[in-house]
Amino acid sequence: MAVTKYPVIWLQGAGCTGCSVSVLNAVSPRIQNLLLDELVPGHQLNLMFHATIMAGQGEPVIEVLKDTEKNRKGGYILIVEGAIPTAEGGAYGSIGEQAGKHLTIQQSVQELGKNAMLTIALGTCAAFGGIPAARPNPTACKGVQTVFSEKGIETLVVNIPGCPMHPDWFVGTVSAVIFSGVGALELDSLGRPKLFYGQLIHENCPRRADFDKGKFAQKLGEPGCLYKLGCKGHYTSADCPLRQWNNGVSWCVKAGSPCLGCVEPEFPDGTSPMYEKITLEDLICPQK
Amino acid sequence: MSTKIKIDPITRIEGHLAIEAVVDDGVVKEANSAGTLFRGFEIILQGRDPRDANRLTQRICGVCPTAHATASALCLDEAFGLTDKIPDNGKLIRALIFGSNFLQSHILHFYHLAALDYVDAVGAIGDVAPFVPRYEGDYRVTGEVNAELVNHYVRALDIRRKCQEMLSIFGGKMPHNVAIVPGGVTEQLTEDKITNFLWRLNEIRDFVDNTYIPDVIAVAKVYDDYFGVGPGCKRLLSYGGFDLPAGRLFKSGVVSPDLKLEPFAKEEITEDLKHSWYANSGSGKNPAQGQTEPELKKKDAYSFLKSPRYKGTVCEVGPLARMVNNYVQGDETTKVLVDSVLGEFGAGVDALYSVLGRHAARAVEAKIVGDAMVGWLMQLKPSEPNIVESEIPEQGEGAGLSEAPRGAVGHWITVKDKKIDRYQVISPTAWNGSPKDDKGQPGPVEQAIIGTKVKDKDNPFELVRIVRAFDPCLACAVHLLDARGNKLRVFKVV
Numbered sequence: 131m132a133v134t135k136y137p138v139i140w141l142q143g144a145g146c147t148g149c150s151v152s153v154l155n156a157v158s159p160r161i162q163n164l165l166l167d168e169l170v171p172g173h174q175l176n177l178m179f180h181a182t183i184m185a186g187q188g189e190p191v192i193e194v195l196k197d198t199e200k201n202r203k204g205g206y207i208l209i210v211e212g213a214i215p216t217a218e219g220g221a222y223g224s225i226g227e228q229a230g231k232h233l234t235i236q237q238s239v240q241e242l243g244k245n246a247m248l249t250i251a252l253g254t255c256a257a258f259g260g261i262p263a264a265r266p267n268p269t270a271c272k273g274v275q276t277v278f279s280e281k282g283i284e285t286l287v288v289n290i291p292g293c294p295m296h297p298d299w300f301v302g303t304v305s306a307v308i309f310s311g312v313g314a315l316e317l318d319s320l321g322r323p324k325l326f327y328g329q330l331i332h333e334n335c336p337r338r339a340d341f342d343k344g345k346f347a348q349k350l351g352e353p354g355c356l357y358k359l360g361c362k363g364h365y366t367s368a369d370c371p372l373r374q375w376n377n378g379v380s381w382c383v384k385a386g387s388p389c390l391g392c393v394e395p396e397f398p399d400g401t402s403p404m405y406e407k408i409t410l411e412d413l414i415c416p417q418k
Numbered sequence: 419m420s421t422k423i424k425i426d427p428i429t430r431i432e433g434h435l436a437i438e439a440v441v442d443d444g445v446v447k448e449a450n451s452a453g454t455l456f457r458g459f460e461i462i463l464q465g466r467d468p469r470d471a472n473r474l475t476q477r478i479c480g481v482c483p484t485a486h487a488t489a490s491a492l493c494l495d496e497a498f499g500l501t502d503k504i505p506d507n508g509k510l511i512r513a514l515i516f517g518s519n520f521l522q523s524h525i526l527h528f529y530h531l532a533a534l535d536y537v538d539a540v541g542a543i544g545d546v547a548p549f550v551p552r553y554e555g556d557y558r559v560t561g562e563v564n565a566e567l568v569n570h571y572v573r574a575l576d577i578r579r580k581c582q583e584m585l586s587i588f589g590g591k592m593p594h595n596v597a598i599v600p601g602g603v604t605e606q607l608t609e610d611k612i613t614n615f616l617w618r619l620n621e622i623r624d625f626v627d628n629t630y631i632p633d634v635i636a637v638a639k640v641y642d643d644y645f646g647v648g649p650g651c652k653r654l655l656s657y658g659g660f661d662l663p664a665g666r667l668f669k670s671g672v673v674s675p676d677l678k679l680e681p682f683a684k685e686e687i688t689e690d691l692k693h694s695w696y697a698n699s700g701s702g703k704n705p706a707q708g709q710t711e712p713e714l715k716k717k718d719a720y721s722f723l724k725s726p727r728y729k730g731t732v733c734e735v736g737p738l739a740r741m742v743n744n745y746v747q748g749d750e751t752t753k754v755l756v757d758s759v760l761g762e763f764g765a766g767v768d769a770l771y772s773v774l775g776r777h778a779a780r781a782v783e784a785k786i787v788g789d790a791m792v793g794w795l796m797q798l799k800p801s802e803p804n805i806v807e808s809e810i811p812e813q814g815e816g817a818g819l820s821e822a823p824r825g826a827v828g829h830w831i832t833v834k835d836k837k838i839d840r841y842q843v844i845s846p847t848a849w850n851g852s853p854k855d856d857k858g859q860p861g862p863v864e865q866a867i868i869g870t871k872v873k874d875k876d877n878p879f880e881l882v883r884i885v886r887a888f889d890p891c892l893a894c895a896v897h898l899l900d901a902r903g904n905k906l907r908v909f910k911v912v
Contacts, residue, residue, distance in 0.1 A: 144457050147432050148480020148593035154526075155579050155592070162572050166543070178547045181429045185534045185552035187882060188425035194551065215456075218714055223455045224434065226427035261462065261477050268458030268712070294480060294593050350604045351805040375591035376583045385590025385597045386604030390473060398474065403467035 134173050136308075137206040139198055139242055140180040143235040144223050144262040144271050145212025148294040149253035150182050156297035157377045164301070173308045178206075181225070192226045192233060199245050207304075208246035208285075210274050213255040213262040214239055217270035239274065240281055248312050249274060249287045252300060257289035257321070258395035265399050275321060286312060289321035293392035298373060299326045318367070320395060331363030331389050334371040350405075351386055360405040362391030419443065423875050428882065430531040431890040432481045435851055438720070439867050441875065449860065449867040451851045452721035456695070460710040463841040468494055468810055468833050471841055472599055475829065478843065479891055480593040481526070484519040484585070485822030486829070486843070487598040488512060492661070493818025493829040494600035498808045506663040507804040508602025510794045513660050513667075514615065515589040515598060517791045521622055522581030523823035523889075524737075524784040525630060528777060529574035532886045533567065535879060536637050542568035553877040558640045567636070570629055577625045584618040587611050602805030609800050616795055623788040626781075634781040635762055638774045642763065648884040649771040650866035651675075651732045654739035655849070657682065657828065659821025660790075663797065667790055668821050671743045672728060677767070679746050682728075684817055684828070689844070690725040690855035693718055701856060705830045706817065708842040721853040725861060726844050734862040735825030735849045736888060737780040738770060751789075755782045776887040810836045822846050824889045847891040863888055 142150070154161045159169065165183075168174045177183065179194050186194075198206055212235070215222035220234030227233060243249050251274040254260035263271035272280075275287045290299050303323050306315055316324045332338065340346070340355040347354035357364065366389055370381045382389055391401040401408065420442045428435060438450035459478055463471055472490045476483035491512065495501045538557035539549040542565050559567060582592040588605045589595030597603045638645070658670030670682045689708055691701035695716055700709030705726075713719070727733070744752035745767070759778050760769060769775055814833040821827065825846030832840040852861035860868065863885060872878050 142434075144455060146477050146480040146483070146593075148477065148483065151480045151582075151593050154575065155582050157579070160575065160579070162575050165548070176547055180548055181427055182432065183530070184429050184548035185539065185550065187427060187429045187553075190551040191427070191429065194547075221714055222457075222712075227424065230424075261459075261474060262457045264462045264474075266461065268461045269456060271457075293477065349807055350599060351602070351606065351803070353606070376586035377579075379583050379586040380590050382590050382596045385586075385588070385595075386606055387590055387596035387599075390596070398470070402470055404470045404473055405467070 131172050133168060135176045136174070137198055137202050138175050138177045138209060139195060139206055140177065140209040140211065141225060141235070141238060141242065142181055143210060143212030143239065143256065144215050144269065145253060145255045147182055147211075149211045150180070152294035153297050153300055155376060156301055159301065169304070170308060175304070189228060192228045195238065195242065196228075199242050203245045204247050206246055208242050208249045209252050210239055210249065210256040211252045213259050213271035213273065214277050215262070215269035215271050216277070217268075222269040236277065239277060240283065243274070243278060243283050243285050246285050248307065249278070249285050250300070250303065251275065251287055251289045253295050254291040254293045254392055254397055257291040258397070260293065261398055287321055288315060288317065288323065291322065291393040292368065293390070293397065296326070296370070296373060296375065299323070302326060322393075326369055327367045327393065329367060329369060331366045331368060331371060331383070334369070335363055335383060336371060337383060356383060356388040358407050359388050360403065360407060361388035362394070362401050362408065363389040366391040366394055368393045421875050423878055425878070425882065428885055430534065431886060432479060433847070433891055435847070435890055436721070437863065437867065437885065439881070441872055444871055444873070446867050446870045446872065449864040450720050451723070451853055451861055451863045453723040453851065456712060456722040458710070458712070460841050460843065463838050466838050468497065468831060468836070468838050469600060471831065471838060473596070475843065476594045478845065481891065482519055482523050482822050482824065483594050484516045484589070484598065485820065485827050487595060488516050489818040489820045489827045489829040491598050491600055491818065492820060493816040493831050495816070496818065497814035497816030497831050497833050498600050498811060499814070500601050500806060500808055503806045504602055505803045505806060507607060507798055507802055508806070509661055509663055510798055511588050511603045511605060511607065511804060512598050513662055513794055514791055515585055515595055515603075516660065517787050517794070518581050518585035518589075519592075520787045520823050521626070521784055522578045522585070524780050525574050525578045525581065525625070527780065527823070527889045528630065528634065529571050530578075531889070532777065533571055533637070535883050535886065536641060537567045537571065538564050539568055539571070553879055553882070555874055555877045556879045559637065563636065567633060570633055573629070577622055580618060581622055584615055584622070587615050599805070601808040602803070605804060607798060607800045607804055612795055612798055612800070616792065619788065619791055619795070626784045626788050630784060631781045634777050635759065638763065638778065641774065644773040644883065645763065645765060645769040645775065646772060647870060647880060648773045648866040648887065650734050651862050652771050653731055653733045654742050655682065655728055655733035655735050655826055656740045656743040657819040657821060657826040659740070662794065667787070668740045669743050669747045669749065671747060672733065673739075673742050673746050677746055684819060686729045687828070687844070688727055688730070690727060692856040693853040694721050694724050695719045696724065705828065705842040705844055706815070706832075708830070708840075710842070723848050723852050725852040725855040726849050727855055730857070732855070732859050732862060732865065733849060735846050736776065737783045738776045739825060740821060741779040741783060742767075742770060751786055752782070755785060773883050773887040780889070812836060824891050825849060845891060850888045851890050863890070
């Protein structure tokens with residue numbers, strides 16, 4: 131059977147590699163399946179560039195970027211992890227050098243983005259700017275969609291936020307593209323697949339019954355709803371309570387921690403202080 | 419004949435880093451190590467709720483976030499006046515969370531970051547991305563041994579994932595656990611979690627004993643010349659790490675090149691800025707008074723890393739530094755394990771100052787941490803508290819010093835009006851990957867590269883093996899400069 135291969139270019143911007151590590155934590159399929167096997171019969175990802183995983187280094191791997199951009203026009207998936215520093219012409223972040231010149235993150239995201247069939251902004255930094263873009267945003271970090279819009283790049287951006295994002299959200303989105311095509315992706319107003327970001331944490335929280343009964347934890351480590359300790363589950367849309375993390379072992383609220391709202395564009399400024407109760411009005415009119 | 423070679427990006431490390439070196443007659447004469455990404459965490463933290471630093475600083479690094487969670491919690495404990503009040507369960511659970519991250523990080527480092535420089539993945543899997551392009555020439559492991567090592571590369575992917583799953587039992591999720599907070603941990607401890615954790619740990623310990631350590635020895639036997647490559651500065655610093663009810667697992671201290679031990683004092687740390695893209699006015703200060711003001715167009719600067727120094731000297735941090743510190747201070751477990759690995763090669767302690775010495779120290783350390791974790795689990799008391807209540811002080815100062823998988827990590831905070839007034843972080847790679855200091859002394863990675871013989875300038879295996887053995891936590895670029903022509907060489911790989 132002919133196998134359709136999807137070249138994948140994975141760029142790391144102003145981030146922490148946590149989203150890559152999260153993808154390494156994928157369970158079914160596992161990372162070795164994503165790297166080496168057909169994801170489903172007849173369809174295989176082909177990871178051409180990933181700085182943490184790939185064998186090569188130096189200018190030859192930069193040539194892989196240039197070659198893919200030129201020769202696979204409209205046929206590759208661009209994955210961006212980390213925000214895009216735009217201050218000083220992008221000088222705060224470089225992914226490598228070519229012909230003696232720094233290739234900035236901004237430049238490479240724009241060039242590769244223009245010719246990609248699809249861009250996936252993986253994690254909250256790439257989707258909305260995240261922590262590097264937190265006030266005072268020293269390096270003028272932006273999310274991918276913002277940079278694309280400013281530069282008139284029309285390639286579809288799918289946001290898969292989270293700090294980090296759940297590996298299933300990534301694998302599931304890629305599966306949707308393979309089975310039903312890019313056009314069939316149902317995205318919310320923030321560019322996130324409704325499949326994973328369609329319900330509030332609060333709707334499915336196992337501590338929801340405590341909230342309904344007015345049983346609130348007063349200090350960390352106590353049972354009860356964590357709303358008064360700063361939980362952002364009442365406005366955060368993700369399926370963490372149902373899916374749970376790390377092969378279903380646990381998740382933030384199960385470990386006694388308030389939801390930090392890490393999949394939302396307001397993270398972290400609008401969701402801070404993290405351990406203080408925040409109302410919807412605070413979010414709409416952040417005090418800072 | 420001098421040559422300039424350039425490698426940018428250095429892959430299979432975390433983050434963004436660059437190195438320049440001058441090669442003359444096949445020997446490296448000069449090297450520059452440079453961080454090439456600046457995010458400004460210390461600036462972002464100013465004015466925030468101090469407790470948020472504990473969550474935000476983890477996001478410095480997705481490979482070892484618990485190192486920052488731990489250092490930040492220790493720092494906040496001190497600022498909040500809680501240092502002596504952390505319940506035993508809190509200390510033990512923090513250590514178990516952190517220990518899980520150590521195991522995942524060390525296993526990931528050897529198999530997924532470093533091994534592709536020694537093992538022939540293409541020979542076993544085929545000529546496919548992401549295993550090509552790559553350096554060609556010096557893959558010495560062949561046949562069945564090679565196939566088995568590549569198999570272990572794949573199996574280690576499962577084992578490192580299972581380390582994260584084990585961590586999540588107490589940490590909630592990984593990367594970026596949520597349970598470590600000032601005062602202890604948020605997790606509610608129950609007996610079933612202890613047993614569940616124990617049996618996950620046992621599988622991982624079995625892998626360390628019967629696969630990881632034997633594989634490091636097998637690779638070292640084929641590449642034994644690398645016991646003589648990359649000695650570095652030979653001054654080894656450990657802050658000490660894993661704060662347990664009965665004391666620390668890793669001892670703190672500074673060991674000199676002639677193996678003399680000196681006690682460590684955090685007041686003796688300073689950060690030089692002459693070669694960093696930050697304003698010089700902050701140079702030479704202790705991190706408690708440190709400043710981070712970017713200055714991009716600065717003469718002499720080539721890195722976003724600062725140059726931490728101890729009493730003005732250059733120090734290496736990491737597993738090698740910890741194991742030698744424990745060894746010199748007479749820790750019996752460390753001594754037995756280190757001597758047994760060295761015995762395999764009929765080598766003395768001096769062989770540790772090398773590329774292979776760093777890999778061996780890391781593997782031995784994985785065993786020490788994994789074995790110790792069993793004891794920590796058995797000390798847990800589910801009926802007792804895991805956390806002590808805390809309040810943000812109006813004013814306060816704190817320092818949190820610990821040991822990340824890659825080496826010494828420190829956080830410093832000043833609290834004013836219940837908000838963060840100043841926050842400074844020195845990460846392990848700031849020590850190891852630091853640029854030259856104000857006196858012109860090269861950093862540890864730079865020193866380890868200087869003097870190295872490069873056999874094939876088109877495939878400089880020696881350099882990437884040296885850099886990766888330090889397990890840098892930022893993506894870096896290695897440059898070899900032409901001593902005379904100063905002309906960049908276009909780098910080609912067959």
